[in-house]
Amino acid sequence: MAPIRARTPEKTLKQHGELALIERIRLRARSTLPASRKRLVPLGIGDDCAILAPPAGSEVVVTTDFSLEGRHFTLDRHPAASIGHRVLARGLSDLAAMGAQPLSVFLSLALPRSLSLNTRWLDGFLDGLLDLARKAKAPLAGGDTSESPSGQLLLDIVALGTLPAGTALRRQGARPGDRIYVSGALGGAAAELAVVLSGKRSRQPSHPHLYPEPRLRTGWMLRERRLATACMDLSDGLSTDLAHLCRASGVAAEIMLDQLPLHPLSRRASQPERLRMALHGGEDYELLFTAPADRKLPRSLGGVPLTCIGTIVSARPKSPILTQIDNAGRRSALLPGGWEHLR
Ligand SMILES: [Mg+2]
Structure with missing residues (x-):
């Protein structure tokens, strides 16, 4: 997709499974890009790149966050929907900290073979991620998928936000007496x-x-x-x-x-x-x-x-x-x- 693309050789992940996975994400991600946001995100998943059109006079803020199995979540204790929600919440929280409004988000996932073929788990994961994306008006506009060589689930979210130029909330600026x-x-x-x-x-x-x-x-x-x-x-x-x-x-x-x-x-x-x-x-x-x-x-x-x-x-x-x-x-x-x- 733009740019979720298969990089894994066919030998290690059946092309059928990979393409079906990307198509599943692409179809479901459409609900995160309502007509009212098309002006800001003229092109989401489906080409080599997504196209973003931030409002004139705005700045774009960008954050990236890893979520790793065994460090940020466990597959046996965390529901799939929670894993999807949390990976996005981490990125959106950084946008909130700057006072930004979400522009779009990008998801890269390295899936163990067992999960890439487990549609129930994947649907639960996407439910959690896309519910929050819709609520936060943060369109999922692209990403990448691969089979995880280590067998662990690795997720990376890139979140972009906009705010009027020069107004971002920063960590610097606190003064004695505040x-x-x-x-x-x-x-x-x-x-x-x-x-x-x-x-x-x-x-x-x-x-x-x-x-x-x-x-x-x-x-x-x-x-x-x-x-x-x-x-x-x-x-x-x-x-x-x-x-x-x-x-x-x-x-x-x-x-x-x-x-x-x-x-x-x-x-x-x-x-x-x-x-x-x-x-x-x-x-x-x-x-x-x-x-x-x-x-x-x-x-x-x-x-x-x-x-x-x-x-x-x-x-x-x-x-x-x-x-x-x-x-x-x-x-x-x-x-x-x-x-x-x-x-
Ligand atoms: Mg932070």
Whole structure:
């Protein structure tokens, strides 16, 4: 397809199976490109290249994300639809972090032979991916398929977005005195992952790990209303990602532990464990941003609550980049305890 093309020699993957797979993706991907988006994506799957026509005066932002079996998901614990949803959500969350609107997405997949011929699995995977693509108005406009020589499922998503030139939300721009905010709640993905890996069925009303919601509307509105001085998405955990934002901005941060919006899914865990999931759990795909202290922020934006969790301070040579303050006022260094995926 444009450009999902067969590269695998016929010897290793029957041409019949490969072509049928590409045709299946092409037909189903059409639903992600409604007539209203044809102006921006005049040509999707079906030629050597896709053709994109971003609006005049816009910039294009691009992100790419791997999702690897055994590192980001498992075939025995994750439903096919969740794997499809999550690979796209990772890319869209990066677009949200810049305040961009999706333009189109491209998917490359290396499939083990068992899966390339398993239409039930493939349909489930495409259900998850294409449902989110339709909801986010992110047309699937091309990609590539191959048989995975290692026998592992490898997925790569390329997501392109647009925004008015010169307005992207960046990690740099936070200033001492700015307040630090997060959207939504923290630690839900880690709490649900523990359930998923235990082999129990996740019966929760929300699925922050299996089906995270990229905060596209919130990011777009933050940028449009010029509310944020710096912004990024939370993929590796607050303790890791906030340190990235601070380094990019040349500042340090103080976090009030009792202000963290802990996800209800972690409520059965002990308080220290809930905090660990919120600070280090990762994959919450919420937005982390800063705003001047005198800027009035709404309680929620794009249907998602916003919570102030701390303050940006000046970076000092011998002080930690992140400080945590507990409810008794005790201060200690918050060390990045980043996400370790499934390891
Ligand atoms: Mg990111």
